[in-house]
Amino acid sequence: MRHAYSVETVRAAEAELMARVPEGALMQRAAAGLAAAVAGLLPRVYGARVVLLVGSGDNGGDALYAGARLARRGAAVAAVLLAPDRAHRQGLAAFRKAGGQVAEDPFAVLAVADVVLDGITGIGGHGGLRPDAVPVARAARGSNAMVVAVDLPSGIEADTGEVTGEALRADATVTFGTYKQGLLIDPAREHTGAVRLVDIGLEPHLPSVPDLEALQHTDVAQLLPVPAAESDKYRRGVVGVVAGSARYPGAAVLAVAGALRGGAGAVRYVGPAADAVIARFPEALVHGWPPSRAGRVQAWVVGPGLGDGPGVQEVLDTDVPVLVDADGLRGLDPDAVRARKAPTLLTPHAGEAAALLGVDRGEVEGARLGTVRALAAKYGATVLLKGSTTLVAGPDERTPVRVNPTGTSWLATAGSGDVLSGLAGSLLAAGLAPLDAASVAAYLHGLAARLASHDAPVAAHDVATAIPRAWRDARTP
Numbered sequence: 001m002r003h004a005y006s007v008e009t010v011r012a013a014e015a016e017l018m019a020r021v022p023e024g025a026l027m028q029r030a031a032a033g034l035a036a037a038v039a040g041l042l043p044r045v046y047g048a049r050v051v052l053l054v055g056s057g058d059n060g061g062d063a064l065y066a067g068a069r070l071a072r073r074g075a076a077v078a079a080v081l082l083a084p085d086r087a088h089r090q091g092l093a094a095f096r097k098a099g100g101q102v103a104e105d106p107f108a109v110l111a112v113a114d115v116v117l118d119g120i121t122g123i124g125g126h127g128g129l130r131p132d133a134v135p136v137a138r139a140a141r142g143s144n145a146m147v148v149a150v151d152l153p154s155g156i157e158a159d160t161g162e163v164t165g166e167a168l169r170a171d172a173t174v175t176f177g178t179y180k181q182g183l184l185i186d187p188a189r190e191h192t193g194a195v196r197l198v199d200i201g202l203e204p205h206l207p208s209v210p211d212l213e214a215l216q217h218t219d220v221a222q223l224l225p226v227p228a229a230e231s232d233k234y235r236r237g238v239v240g241v242v243a244g245s246a247r248y249p250g251a252a253v254l255a256v257a258g259a260l261r262g263g264a265g266a267v268r269y270v271g272p273a274a275d276a277v278i279a280r281f282p283e284a285l286v287h288g289w290p291p292s293r294a295g296r297v298q299a300w301v302v303g304p305g306l307g308d309g310p311g312v313q314e315v316l317d318t319d320v321p322v323l324v325d326a327d328g329l330r331g332l333d334p335d336a337v338r339a340r341k342a343p344t345l346l347t348p349h350a351g352e353a354a355a356l357l358g359v360d361r362g363e364v365e366g367a368r369l370g371t372v373r374a375l376a377a378k379y380g381a382t383v384l385l386k387g388s389t390t391l392v393a394g395p396d397e398r399t400p401v402r403v404n405p406t407g408t409s410w411l412a413t414a415g416s417g418d419v420l421s422g423l424a425g426s427l428l429a430a431g432l433a434p435l436d437a438a439s440v441a442a443y444l445h446g447l448a449a450r451l452a453s454h455d456a457p458v459a460a461h462d463v464a465t466a467i468p469r470a471w472r473d474a475r476t477p
């Protein structure tokens with residue numbers, strides 16, 4: 001599991017650690033890791049032209065100490081001081097002593113730089129870059145230099161991944177001690193480039209339960225339901241799908257396609273697209289209306305392509321886990337969901353989430369973490385918020401939110417969400433808890449899209465077909 005923490009938690013852990021080590025030791029550890037990472041990105045350090053963008057806080061201190069280390073190895077290092085009177089005092093002294101120069105003309109040094117270290121703001125920054133920093137940041141980005149963010153790209157909100165003003169887009173980020181939540185969530189994540197974590201000894205001082213977590217291959221491998229010798233199709237779990245309409249029969253087919261590859265032993269389909277489903281998937285069990293007469297299932301999926309058709313209330317009235325997606329989410333009553341005894345999993349995209357909360361779509365996309373938590377609280381349900389960063393939150397606010405690390409923008413194709421809902425429903429039926437079912441489904445779905453895509457367009461059914469490959473990949477040590 002990859003863990004990320006809020007700024008408050010990071011600061012508390014840092015304070016605890018700082019009390020046990022000599023003054024300045026943490027910053028030295030950070031700067032040493034940063035300088036080593038930057039050296040690794042350069043063909044050679046000797047003679048390289050390095051520019052530091054230095055703000056008024058400790059983030060600038062990290063940049064200055066790292067700059068001093070690179071200067072001692074023969075790099076030509078210039079510092080652009082955005083707040084000359086407030087630049088980190090000892091860091092600046094060390095930098096000067098190592099032969100670093102304070103730049104008279106920021107734009108002149110940036111024009112010929114090989115690498116720029118962005119030390120304008122770290123976890124103390126808020127509200128986007130300030131006006132005086134904007135032209136310098138733009139010149140850095142517009143140059144041929146590689147931009148390396150110190151701890152995080154300046155201008156992003158470390159806690160939420162929001163970008164409320166202008167932020168510097170880095171090619172790489174060297175972060176200290178632990179991942180900050182914002183590094184893993186769009187739109188901030190788009191600004192980080194590759195993220196490298198430098199160990200400064202913080203780990204033992206961080207709480208064991210993180211604020212945000214991302215599954216890795218080994219976590220997924222442990223959660224995937226694998227049939228035992230005595231398993232049969234019913235014991236593996238049966239998932240029911242209520243989806244599709246005369247207008248959108250394809251959504252039913254795609255949801256069933258996902259469900260067939262999610263680990264349940266059988267898929268029952270109930271709805272108006274039975275002919276299309278059975279034509280494509282003879283292994284699906286199709287039933288007439290209503291869902292209650294379809295035979296026992298361990299989880300229901302309702303909503304993809306449903307239009308105005310019935311089904312949502314019928315499955316919410318059951319005592320098994322229910323996944324509600326797409327059209328099923330329209331006007332969904334929070335009380336009806338909260339009243340359920342079995343778990344409910346909602347899988348909105350940004351537009352559907354906005355409608356459920358009565359806000360603009362842009363607000364959802366700009367503030368994904370707040371949105372997914374607000375929806376989970378409002379409905380007392382597990383919520384998977386789809387999109388460029390897929391997040392999953394459980395109804396208990398103490399449970400860490402899960403962020404999916406496998407997403408790819410090739411998934412932005414019609415019908416891929418239907419495959420996801422079938423897949424997640426199947427994992428629910430196989431017995432996974434809603435948070436696990438949702439986050440494992442998102443993980444496999446993203447991985448399947450990557451495997452099927454190889455950087456070329458994929459169709460939703462390609463994603464469904466590649467799920468077994470993703471499954472195998474996740475289980476391969």
Ligand SMILES: NC(=O)C1=CN([C@@H]2O[C@H](COP(=O)(O)OP(=O)(O)OC[C@H]3O[C@@H](n4cnc5c(N)ncnc54)[C@H](OP(=O)(O)O)[C@@H]3O)[C@@H](O)[C@H]2O)[C@@H](O)CC1
Binds near residue numbers: 030
């Ligand atoms: N603590 C530790 O143990 C370790 C910490 N480490 C490092 O310290 C970093 C945190 O340092 P920090 O707390 O000094 O805050 P930091 O992000 O440098 O800057 C905040 C300053 O900037 C200002 N400012 C605010 N918003 C702004 C904006 N939009 N645009 C421009 N300026 C803005 C604001 O000042 P203001 O002008 O508001 O008075 C404030 O003073 C952390 O990210 C890591 O790199 C490592 O060395 C490892 C050990």
Ligand SMILES: Nc1ncnc2c1ncn2[C@@H]1O[C@H](COP(=O)(O)OP(=O)(O)O)[C@@H](O)[C@H]1O
Binds near residue numbers: 326349388407412414
């Ligand atoms: N820019 C993106 N980057 C990564 N994944 C995306 C992006 N846009 C959409 N997706 C994913 O693609 C799927 C689209 O689902 P959805 O919006 O419900 O589409 P549909 O209703 O056509 O099936 C979701 O899994 C979502 O997370």
Ligand SMILES: [K+]
Binds near residue numbers: 118121122149150154
């Ligand atoms: K920074």
